[in-house]
Amino acid sequence: MYTAVFVLTLVVLVSHVAQGLDNGLALKPTMGWLHWERFMCNIDCDTDPDNCISERLYMQMADVMVKEGWQDAGYEYVCIDDCWPSHQRDAQGRLQADPKRFPGGIKKLADYIHSKGLKLGIYGDVGTNTCAGYPGSLGYYETDAQTFADWGVDLLKFDGCYMNWTLLGEGYVNMSNALNRTGRSILYSCEWPLYEWPFHKPNYTAIRETCNHWRNFADVYDSWSSVKSILDWTASHQDIIVPSAGPGGWNDPDMLVIGNFGLSHDQQESQMAFWAIMAAPLLMSNDLRDICPRSKELLQNRHIIAISQDPLGKQGYRTAKVNSFEVWERPLSKKRLAVAVLNKQEIGGPRGLALSSVPGWKFCDPQCNVTQILPQYKEMGVQPLHSKLVVLVNPSGTVLLTVSPISSNFKSHHNLHWQDTSIKDKHSTIL
Numbered sequence: 001m002y003t004a005v006f007v008l009t010l011v012v013l014v015s016h017v018a019q020g021l022d023n024g025l026a027l028k029p030t031m032g033w034l035h036w037e038r039f040m041c042n043i044d045c046d047t048d049p050d051n052c053i054s055e056r057l058y059m060q061m062a063d064v065m066v067k068e069g070w071q072d073a074g075y076e077y078v079c080i081d082d083c084w085p086s087h088q089r090d091a092q093g094r095l096q097a098d099p100k101r102f103p104g105g106i107k108k109l110a111d112y113i114h115s116k117g118l119k120l121g122i123y124g125d126v127g128t129n130t131c132a133g134y135p136g137s138l139g140y141y142e143t144d145a146q147t148f149a150d151w152g153v154d155l156l157k158f159d160g161c162y163m164n165w166t167l168l169g170e171g172y173v174n175m176s177n178a179l180n181r182t183g184r185s186i187l188y189s190c191e192w193p194l195y196e197w198p199f200h201k202p203n204y205t206a207i208r209e210t211c212n213h214w215r216n217f218a219d220v221y222d223s224w225s226s227v228k229s230i231l232d233w234t235a236s237h238q239d240i241i242v243p244s245a246g247p248g249g250w251n252d253p254d255m256l257v258i259g260n261f262g263l264s265h266d267q268q269e270s271q272m273a274f275w276a277i278m279a280a281p282l283l284m285s286n287d288l289r290d291i292c293p294r295s296k297e298l299l300q301n302r303h304i305i306a307i308s309q310d311p312l313g314k315q316g317y318r319t320a321k322v323n324s325f326e327v328w329e330r331p332l333s334k335k336r337l338a339v340a341v342l343n344k345q346e347i348g349g350p351r352g353l354a355l356s357s358v359p360g361w362k363f364c365d366p367q368c369n370v371t372q373i374l375p376q377y378k379e380m381g382v383q384p385l386h387s388k389l390v391v392l393v394n395p396s397g398t399v400l401l402t403v404s405p406i407s408s409n410f411k412s413h414h415n416l417h418w419q420d421t422s423i424k425d426k427h428s429t430i431l
């Protein structure tokens with residue numbers, strides 16, 4: 001009997017481990033900062049020393065992350081993107097940082113970042129060149145993995161430019177193995193499916209076994225239309241991509257652009273809410289040295305971060321699209337549910353949606369405890385199945401709630417599926 005239980009436990013454990021990249025990393029969506037969207041390939045340190053890609057930028061960002069509460073909120077990785085290396089490898093064929101912009105070299109930068117209790121991310125490419133034309137890793141996977149490990153790097157973002165698409169899978173897997181062979185824990189962030197989608201449907205089982213997160217869709221820009229296009233792509237592919245997300249491996253809808261120039265505050269709240277619902281890595285690309293207090297408060301909102309980092313590790317999905325509202329839901333631990341209601345009507349004022357019309361609400365039988373997280377934190381108390389509660393949502397804004405059913409024989413929301421929805425696309429109005 002005990003043997004049978006033991007064998008069964010072992011089988012369950014082994015099959016669980018085999019599903020994801022088994023490096024023990026990214027058990028929750030990665031949190032940190034990544035330079036690309038805000039600082040791009042600015043290498044002009046002579047005229048723009050404060051914003052160019054240099055060791056100073058990452059050191060200053062790390063200082064602020066510690067001093068201004070970012071680290072305490074959970075943001076941990078300080079990540080370099082493209083344009084850091086010299087155009088030439090060294091005499092041993094190793095990548096080297098641009099000597100003018102990184103006079104101390106990456107190892108010294110990593111030591112500095114580590115001395116602050118933070119982690120350092122770096123960027124490379126599976127093909128012959130990075131997207132901005134710097135040296136790629138094709139033919140150098142072992143060397144580059146070892147170089148990154150020797151420097152004390154903690155995360156590698158591996159891009160997919162300048163690579164024959166039929167070789168992408170092999171390249172990403174080989175680099176994953178090379179990283180594992182270094183013996184250093186290096187979180188592996190891929191762009192494999194993004195570069196495969198134009199040709200065929202990617203193999204998400206293989207991707208999950210190889211990477212800790214993976215980009216599926218185009219680069220985020222500092223605009224609401226960009227954020228919306230990411231949400232649309234995600235919802236229209238959710239049956240393919242949502243099942244592959246879980247502890248150790250996540251879909252990556254790209255950086256948070258909160259605190260920059262292009263999003264209104266309501267739109268910033270929408271990005272934050274939906275990145276939490278999508279169990280997305282929270283990698284900010286902004287200038288933490290100069291960020292408005294409201295954006296800072298939003299990015300450090302512990303209630304939203306708790307949804308993002310929920311230990312159940314399930315990605316949420318769109319459950320209803322009705323009357324220019326979208327409802328997305330994410331199953332949470334302790335049988336709770338996070339619900340985000342987005343008002344997609346970009347004309348007029350705030351509009352109401354009855355909570356009892358939300359698909360997940362059917363689990364509120366007989367009662368639910370409701371907490372509003374955005375736009376303001378508000379305990380909304382115990383609500384009955386036929387609650388009259390209506391949430392008011394600003395144009396392009398989001399109301400984010402958590403719902404905890406109160407019931408003795410509660411039906412598990414884990415069976416909730418986007419295809420179960422009773423109102424999906426069927427009713428033109430539910431108000």
Ligand code: GLA
Pocket residue numbers: 036081082130131132159191219
């Ligand atoms: C690609 C990636 C971006 C960024 C740039 C750098 O476009 O998708 O996230 O890394 O390359 O050149």
